[in-house]
Amino acid sequence: MGAMVKAAVGQRPAASGHQRAAEGRVLVAMSGGVDSSVAAALLVEQGWEVVGATMRLFCYGDGPVPDRPCCSLDSIHDARAVADRLGVPHYVLNLEDRFGRDVVADFVAEYARGRTPIPCVRCNSFTKFTDLLAHADALGCDAIATGHYAQASGGALWRGCDRAKDQSYFLWGIRREVVARMVTPVGGLTKAETRAAARRHGLATAEKPESQEICFVPDGDYVAVLERHLGEEAAALAPGPLVTTSGDVIGQHAGFARYTVGQRRGLPGGRSRPLHVVAIRPDTREVVVGEADKLLSWSLGLEAVNWLDEPLGPGAACEVQVRHRAAAVPAVVAFASEDRLDLRLLEPARAVAPGQSGVLYRDARVLGGGVIG
């Protein structure tokens, strides 16, 4: 962990008292998990007029594994139970068509292009903080709240206080003016504090286990989702050559969409140093493999750039984080245009995968981000 990351641990936004004073009606996106449950409870406690909403995003029973908790109505029931307990209204918003269009279709298309998408980023940018916000506006809500471990304060976005749970990496794509309307009640808590708050409020979701997987991907089997959408014959799922960085074909793979840059699983073993995927070439269906040193990047290009602070120009310094769990590394802007940003890294970043997000920070503050090109 770099020095800069350590500095961010436990840091709260410069503006003291990151929790906004109650300012009227707030729409709380309640997933049925403990974090958003506590978000709702804390807002009620702070005097907000809370309206709870659970987004219905996909299948719920039409999929291959209808009984899976996330794909059933359990989450809706849990969210409703919490809302009932808190004495606030709760509604189900059907955003299935829009989620399918903006998130699932993009997820599939990105894998088909040999990239590794993050649907949660798209969901935040499009579904939660655009569509849900439109509902919030129509309902006369002044603000919109979620259970994210991130802190919105004074129109700026900051890392969550619990650095182990920090979810700011997924939030860079929100429109800047929306951040001013975000309320992040658990952003200043640790997970343990959140669970304690849930118990204090007697919430049914207090002991609910963590869900780490992508909500619409049953059992983490994203390939099955791709097979369903692309068909098993799709190029991305068809065999192709495994090649080394020097161009030698060393075997076959079962479809490049099964691989992600940095991955070791599914590659030939028995070598002195393990192989990793270092690149995917969808045009030739090649999965390029190499040793660990080939995974280090000293530069980075971002597309679809969005700023949550004043845009940075060439020569400006920041830190960039290229994976959810990775440490941010110091960087300098080499090129900047309307929606593109090239960065020179002062420390190498490992396993930079096209389709993942590059999120720009200064200390704990989120400056913006983009999709790694």
Added chain:
Amino acid sequence: MAIRRIYLDHAATTPVRTEVREAMLPFLGEEAFGNPSSGHHFGRAARAGLEAARKRIADALGAQVREIFFTSGGTEADNQAILGCVIAHHGTDLSKAHIVTSPIEHKAVLGALHEAQRMGARATMLGVDANGVVDLDALAELLEGRGERGKPCVVSVMWVNNETGVIQPVTRIAELCRAAGVPFHTDAVQAFGKLPVHLGGLPGVTMCSISAHKIGGPKGVGAIFVRDGKGVASLLHGGGQQRGLRPGTENVPGAVALGRAAELAAKEQPATARALGAIRDAAQAALAQRLPDLVVHSAGTERGPNILNVSAPDTDSETMLMHLDLAGLACSSGSACSTGSVRPSHVLSAMGVAEPVAVAAVRLSFGSLSSPDQVPHIAETYAAVVAKVRQLRAVLART
């Protein structure tokens, strides 16, 4: 700011009437708590209340005491009628069983039907017209039993539809079934108390379901009328209560409450129908005036007096209901589905209502908490919500 809350969901449930609550109380306390099957003093007191309630229900329906069986509600009564009748006729082999019903039935009937089908029975759905009225010619033909499925062993058609309020030609269906010698069940859960329900004058009705909580009684108790108390098999097995047809210690306070509620519902029915009909018609007119493109479902035929089901084009019922609730109007989308499902109602679909119109349906149902002076506020609020939802849809369509 306190909002004015108006309850417009009486077809879902109603508050318990004071007279009903008072009638129940002795059976909840030390006075008459006994088990009605007990031979001692305490049992006798409970049994007296239970049987007096049965008599009240029989009188209210124009039936005999031995024809009334208490159930846990409308759903059990419907299951009892359909499955009980099918099993009584066919025993454990349902492969020859043929059930005729309509696609606009309550889920309690359709659910029982599916269970019978799962056990081998076959089903025929009567068609309905654009107002949701069943096709009598098709029924007459089916009753002749010349089709491959043979003569039906039971016909089930609801009296008043819970979503649109459409009234079915129960008298005619009863006559046809009687002439064919086929048992006829009608779910009168929505009809009872709103329309005259006199089973004595309808010998062709062999089974009829009612529920307490739609008529000012408590939830969890209902009754099934079974003509002559014969012709249906029991679905529950245990003691000999209710002549073995429906074993289990009776819900005495519930039964007493249903007895009192049924008595009042029957007595007050003409006045109730007049009062609610006037409110419903005024609300329909006021809404149509503010929303010229409003679609009123089943408007082209006779409806029960308490139900108004409307679609404002370019809206959807889930969003409507949420906004209506926050604006103080408690409505429903007809069939209670709280899960954000966008599937149009099976009733409106069967009527051939186009999907974009069907998914916008909102049911307003009037009852004891309704009054004519609510109508202007209802219309104003409803129209404002429609405008808001349309604006939201326009915003979403741009992104």
